[in-house]
Structure formats: C-alpha cells, structure tokens
Amino acid sequence: MRLHKCIFLDRDGVLNRERGDYTFKINxxxxxxxxxxxxxxxxxxxxLLIVITNQAGVAKGLYKEEDVLKCHTYLKVQTGGLIDDIYFCLHHPISTESLLRKPNSLMLEKAIAKWSIDPEHSFMIGDSLRDIQAAEKVGVRGILVGDKEEGENMTAPKAKNLLDAVNKFIVN
Incomplete structure (x- = not known):
C-alpha cells in the first residue's frame, strides 16, 4: 500500500482570520x-490537505454543528476544492472530555488511518501549542504560524502565515 504525505491544517488562525471569538457564520x-x-x-x-479543528462552541451551546458544516463547505468552495478532508471536534471539557480534542491526537489518528498517511513525511501547521502537541503524538512535524504562541518552550519552527510556512519549511 502506498503511503501519502499530508499537510494537516488548523482552521482558525491558519486558514481563516482568528477573530478572538468563535467563527461560525459565513459572513x-x-x-x-x-x-x-x-x-x-x-x-x-x-x-493531501486535511483540516484538523476544535470547534468547542457547539459544546458551549454558542452554535450548532450545522453552522460548522456550512463554514467548511464555504472554505472548500473558496479554496477551489483543494482540501481533501476536514475533521472537527465539537467537544469541550465543560461538557465532555474527548480524545478528539487537540492537544489529543485522535482526529489525526483517524485521518492517518483513513488516508494511509505517512507521518514522517507530513506536517501539521497550526497557530497554537495544542496543534503542535497533537502532531507530535503521532510523529508528525509541527510548524507554528502567527504570533499567538511565544516563549522559550516553543521548539517548533515558526512562520508568519501559511504561505510563509510552505515556502520556508515544506517546498524550499
């Protein structure tokens, strides 16, 4: 069986603007x-391009899974259908613990199994430490984008944004 290389992508802060509030409306x-x-x-x-995103606003009662799905359809259309799959976790510790929720790695594990992904030749691009932690648990290299995470304990390479990460660390 042929193994595929993959870019796992966090959503908010990597693909779309992080608003500091939940993004669940297309507007x-x-x-x-x-x-x-x-x-x-x-x-x-x-x-392969696979989005891995926590969407805890559902567990908090702020929006519905249907709202998440609408945003994901919009994302796929606006990016030309280039995204192969999207995994999302609707849980939050205030209501339910879940191994899907980053920094846990179950969303990545499911994608790796479904898509026959080779972790050694794959990357996770995220804007928070929990993205990198989830990736490390499955042997995927992490790249941080943006300036949300700072500090000496940050060992992942850093880039300004997704395009910068791609040019600096992936297709250089």
Whole structure:
C-alpha cells in the first residue's frame, strides 16, 4: 500500500482570520491572504490537505454543528476544492472530555488511518501549542504560524502565515 504525505491544517488562525471569538457564520469567515496560493503549491507538491479543528462552541451551546458544516463547505468552495478532508471536534471539557480534542491526537489518528498517511513525511501547521502537541503524538512535524504562541518552550519552527510556512519549511 502506498503511503501519502499530508499537510494537516488548523482552521482558525491558519486558514481563516482568528477573530478572538468563535467563527461560525459565513459572513465572519474571512480566508487569510495567501491561503489559496499556499494550498495550490502544496497540491502541486502531491500533499493531501486535511483540516484538523476544535470547534468547542457547539459544546458551549454558542452554535450548532450545522453552522460548522456550512463554514467548511464555504472554505472548500473558496479554496477551489483543494482540501481533501476536514475533521472537527465539537467537544469541550465543560461538557465532555474527548480524545478528539487537540492537544489529543485522535482526529489525526483517524485521518492517518483513513488516508494511509505517512507521518514522517507530513506536517501539521497550526497557530497554537495544542496543534503542535497533537502532531507530535503521532510523529508528525509541527510548524507554528502567527504570533499567538511565544516563549522559550516553543521548539517548533515558526512562520508568519501559511504561505510563509510552505515556502520556508515544506517546498524550499
């Protein structure tokens, strides 16, 4: 069986603007500059593109799973159908513990099994430490984007945004 290389992508802060509040309405779903170009480069380099995102607002009663699905359909359409799959966790410790929720790795594990992914040739691009921790648990290299996470304990390579990460660390 052929193993595939993959780019796992966090959603908020990597693909769309992190608003500091939950993004669950299409009107608020702003795809960041350079995202479509970065996804095209990755596809041309034969990577699977899989979104891995916590969506705890559902557990908190702020919005419904249907709202998440609408945003994901919008994301796929606006990025030219380049995204292969999207995994999301609707849980939050206030109501339910879940191994799906990052920094746990069950969403990545499910994707790896379903898509026959080779962790050694894959990356997780996220904007928070929990993204990197989830990736490390399954042997996937992490790349941090943005400036949300700072500090000496940050060992993952850093980039300004998704396009910068792709150019610096993946297709260089």
């Amino acid at each position: 608020d779903f702003e795809i960041l500059d350079g995202v479509k170009e970065a996804l095209k480069i990755l596809k041309e380099s034969d990577y």
